[in-house]
Amino acid sequence: MGRRLRDGNVASHTPQNPRTNSCSRWELGVCAAVMACVSEFYAGKCVLITGATGFMGKVLVEKLLRSCPEVKALYLLIRTKQGQSSQQRIHTTLQSKLFDRLREENPDFHKKIIPVSSELTQPGLALSDEDVQTLTQNVHIIFHCAATIRFDEPLKHALQLNVIATQQLLSLAQQMQQLHAFIHISTAYANCNRHHIDEVIYPPPVEPGKLIHSLEWMDDAIIRDITPRLIGDWPNTYTYTKALAECVVQQESGKLNVGIIRPSIVGASWQEPFPGWIDNFNGPSGVFIAAGKGILRTMRASNDAVADLIPVDVVINLTLAAGWYTAVHRPKSVLVYNCTTGGINPFHWGEIEHHVMSTFKRNPLEQAFRRPNANITSNYLINQYWILVSHKFPALLYDLFLRLSGQKPQMMRIFNRLHKAIGLLEYFSSQDWEWNSDNMNMLMNQLSTEDRKMFNFDVRQLNWPEYIENYCIGTKKYVLNEDMADIPAARQHLRKLRNIRYTFNTVLLVFIWRVFIARSQMARNICDPLLPDLTTDTQKLEYPYQQNTAIYCPCLGPAPAHQAPCTTVYGRMTVYDRVWPYDRVRQCMAVYDSVWPCTTVYGRMAVYDSVRPCTTVYGRMTVYDSVRPCMAVRPCTTPYDRVRQCMAVYDSVRPCTTVYGRVRQCTAVYDSVRPCTTVYGRVRQRMAV
Numbered sequence: 071m072g073r074r075l076r077d078g079n080v081a082s083h084t085p086q087n088p089r090t091n092s093c094s095r096w097e098l099g100v101c102a103a104v105m106a107c108v109s110e111f112y113a114g115k116c117v118l119i120t121g122a123t124g125f126m127g128k129v130l131v132e133k134l135l136r137s138c139p140e141v142k143a144l145y146l147l148i149r150t151k152q153g154q155s156s157q158q159r160i161h162t163t164l165q166s167k168l169f170d171r172l173r174e175e176n177p178d179f180h181k182k183i184i185p186v187s188s189e190l191t192q193p194g195l196a197l198s199d200e201d202v203q204t205l206t207q208n209v210h211i212i213f214h215c216a217a218t219i220r221f222d223e224p225l226k227h228a229l230q231l232n233v234i235a236t237q238q239l240l241s242l243a244q245q246m247q248q249l250h251a252f253i254h255i256s257t258a259y260a261n262c263n264r265h266h267i268d269e270v271i272y273p274p275p276v277e278p279g280k281l282i283h284s285l286e287w288m289d290d291a292i293i294r295d296i297t298p299r300l301i302g303d304w305p306n307t308y309t310y311t312k313a314l315a316e317c318v319v320q321q322e323s324g325k326l327n328v329g330i331i332r333p334s335i336v337g338a339s340w341q342e343p344f345p346g347w348i349d350n351f352n353g354p355s356g357v358f359i360a361a362g363k364g365i366l367r368t369m370r371a372s373n374d375a376v377a378d379l380i381p382v383d384v385v386i387n388l389t390l391a392a393g394w395y396t397a398v399h400r401p402k403s404v405l406v407y408n409c410t411t412g413g414i415n416p417f418h419w420g421e422i423e424h425h426v427m428s429t430f431k432r433n434p435l436e437q438a439f440r441r442p443n444a445n446i447t448s449n450y451l452i453n454q455y456w457i458l459v460s461h462k463f464p465a466l467l468y469d470l471f472l473r474l475s476g477q478k479p480q481m482m483r484i485f486n487r488l489h490k491a492i493g494l495l496e497y498f499s500s501q502d503w504e505w506n507s508d509n510m511n512m513l514m515n516q517l518s519t520e521d522r523k524m525f526n527f528d529v530r531q532l533n534w535p536e537y538i539e540n541y542c543i544g545t546k547k548y549v550l551n552e553d554m555a556d557i558p559a560a561r562q563h564l565r566k567l568r569n570i571r572y573t574f575n576t577v578l579l580v581f582i583w584r585v586f587i588a589r590s591q592m593a594r595n596i597c598d599p600l601l602p603d604l605t606t607d608t609q610k611l612e613y614p615y616q617q618n619t620a621i622y623c624p625c626l627g628p629a630p631a632h633q634a635p636c637t638t639v640y641g642r643m644t645v646y647d648r649v650w651p652y653d654r655v656r657q658c659m660a661v662y663d664s665v666w667p668c669t670t671v672y673g674r675m676a677v678y679d680s681v682r683p684c685t686t687v688y689g690r691m692t693v694y695d696s697v698r699p700c701m702a703v704r705p706c707t708t709p710y711d712r713v714r715q716c717m718a719v720y721d722s723v724r725p726c727t728t729v730y731g732r733v734r735q736c737t738a739v740y741d742s743v744r745p746c747t748t749v750y751g752r753v754r755q756r757m758a759v
């Protein structure tokens with residue numbers, strides 16, 4: 071790494087006329103088709119970059135050093151953070167895997183990097199006088215990438231960094247003696263309150279100077295209260311302040327050669343330095359990861375809306391080319407480049423959903439919470455329903471499990487954060503915009519064949535399915551630092567989750583059946599014919615019954631022998647015999663008469679007798695008696711009912727008497743001749759009176 075500016079170690083640089091240092095068609099008449107004008111332009115140049123520790127800044131530094139090896143120096147404005155100096159921070163940044171290729175090609179690349187301590191929200195960018203002097207003397211090109219990209223940033227802070235810092239940097243740029251170009255990175259969504267966006271700077275929603283002035287004296291609480299009114303139809307403070315920043319760039323550009331790059335949604339790299347590089351959760355990356363982990367199951371997005379993703383290396387190639395073009399061709403006014411894909415090679419959110427899911431099924435993330443299975447919907451209510459069923463309910467269950475196993479519940483908290491994040495993104499995934507990208511095309515046409523390859527931003531060549539696959543794998547490798555060698559274990563984990571799901575679904579189905587469906591007479595009438603007949607052939611002969619009607623127990627033929635056991639049991643049902651009529655009855659009940667064996671009980675109960683219908687039903691209880699044995703002719707009467715822990719009490723002579731509550735205690739008292747048949751609870755007691 072080069073010595074810090076402050077140490078005054080930057081060699082003086084002979085100013086060059088940008089026009090003579092390039093292969094401008096205007097200057098040279100013709101640009102040799104194979105000449106790499108762009109990298110040649112950067113040879114011997116000093117470049118100032120803000121935001122070099124960020125996602126795009128890093129890629130810019132890497133590409134500049136790799137493809138323009140003759141560049142003289144990179145001054146990187148970096149703030150101290152968490153006790154780390156700018157020097158230490160850039161050292162850490164350069165350890166990133168992103169720089170592996172460069173490290174291999176040029177192990178000394180770091181010598182050209184000169185970190186400069188600068189807090190952009192401070193007056194004068196918190197630059198020392200010495201640093202100001204060095205920068206103003208040496209810098210040829212400025213790339214201003216730093217910004218807060220948080221959607222929920224308080225307005226004052228977003229204004230300070232995105233607008234005021236830009237203003238200050240422009241005023242520093244005005245003092246620079248040999249500045250050829252100032253490139254400001256904006257966003258394609260700076261004007262997202264419009265549907266069609268041209269490559270022009272639109273009038274600001276408010277005069278930036280006035281807003282800055284007004285907010286100076288207001289305290290944070292007041293600003294928070296008036297923020298929604300101020301930002302109007304912008305969805306967040308980020309896009310709003312980026313719109314103001316563009317306006318400031320135009321106002322303060324003076325005689326500078328200025329270009330504005332407006333990337334749409336910046337995603338993982340397409341080709342350089344290798345496919346799929348990404349290092350953060352911003353934009354769609356966090357959504358992909360959450361879906362791959364099986365946490366995110368639903369999101370509001372329109373299947374048919376264009377997903378205007380743009381690979382980070384495309385943005386950086388265009389930015390470097392724009393730096394060259396701005397310096398060499400010095401456009402009369404600020405040139406804006408909408409750096410988008412939708413108008414050229416459109417791809418839709420529905421397609422993205424499909425490719426993300428299929429990639430994560432083939433290359434699962436480790437320790438997934440559930441199997442990846444996410445869907446997008448544009449319908450608010452459907453989305454809310456799935457949030458409840460697929461997010462909140464499982465989170466609740468999982469937290470319950472954690473609580474019971476003595477751990478701290480965390481899933482609900484994770485989901486709340488996820489909902490907050492996706493709630494902020496949905497604005498962008500539920501509608502689409504049209505960007506004019508003429509300047510991007512124009513710039514491409516200005517490049518030599520060599521440059522078009524080296525600084526490729528021709529998104530017509532982008533194969534979306536392949537890109538999305540590399541993107542997802544990139545999140546696995548570079549954001550989550552997972553090893554591809556562990557994929558078999560991750561697949562095994564998914565299989566385990568699938569089995570758990572099947573088991574859970576089966577239990578749930580049985581539960582729903584028991585609680586809701588089996589209680590419904592109508593459902594029984596529909597389902598009975600479909601149910602298997604579990605009686606044996608012998609039983610059928612002896613105790614035929616009609617299963618496909620509501621009549622269950624016609625007693626046909628002569629009574630079987632006295633000892634004949636009670637018969638059928640379907641489902642959870644009871645067997646007993648006529649003398650000792652009892653048995654474990656969990657949820658159901660059979661009631662029968664004294665002579666005949668009880669007949670069928672399906673589901674929860676059939677009660678009948680031959681002469682009189684069974685009598686009382688109390689709560690969940692059946693009580694009846696029969697004076698006479700069941701007869702052949704009469705069907706059983708009451709097929710009923712939810713019997714949780716139920717009870718049949720009867721006797722042969724007198725009706726049963728008491729039934730108590732939901733049959734926690736059921737007391738049947740009766741009969742002097744026959745044994746009583748009390749059943750208590752799950753038939754813990756049987757007794758004869």
Ligand SMILES: CCCCCCCCCCCCCCCCCCCC(=O)SCCNC(=O)CCNC(=O)[C@H](O)C(C)(C)COP(=O)(O)OP(=O)(O)OC[C@H]1O[C@@H](n2cnc3c(N)ncnc32)[C@H](O)[C@@H]1OP(=O)(O)O
Binds near residue numbers: 496
């Ligand atoms: C259904 C699946 C199929 C997929 C198909 C459909 C996909 C639709 C995707 C739609 C995406 C649309 C994206 C549009 C964006 C366009 C905007 C214009 C482009 C730009 O100009 S700027 C770049 C965009 N900016 C952002 O994306 C920033 C958004 N982030 C924020 O504003 C904040 O981070 C947020 C979300 C408010 C959270 O704040 P907070 O709770 O304070 O958390 P932190 O930021 O401190 O982060 C804590 C921790 O969480 C990680 N993190 C951050 N975001 C996510 C996320 N989305 N998912 C998961 N994890 C996330 C973060 O890295 C931190 O981790 P640490 O380890 O550092 O603690």
Ligand SMILES: NC(=O)C1=CN([C@@H]2O[C@H](COP(=O)(O)OP(=O)(O)OC[C@H]3O[C@@H](n4cnc5c(N)ncnc54)[C@H](OP(=O)(O)O)[C@@H]3O)[C@@H](O)[C@H]2O)C=CC1
Binds near residue numbers: 147189333
């Ligand atoms: N990512 C995207 O999808 C898109 C991004 N853009 C634009 O691209 C640019 C770069 O975005 P991206 O790289 O993704 O953003 P990052 O958040 O990854 O990087 C932001 C950079 O700004 C620096 N920074 C923030 N605050 C300060 C400060 N007070 N003083 C000095 N430096 C500061 C950060 O430094 P530190 O490490 O110290 O925090 C970091 O280097 C932004 O202008 C953004 O608006 C546009 C469209 C889409």
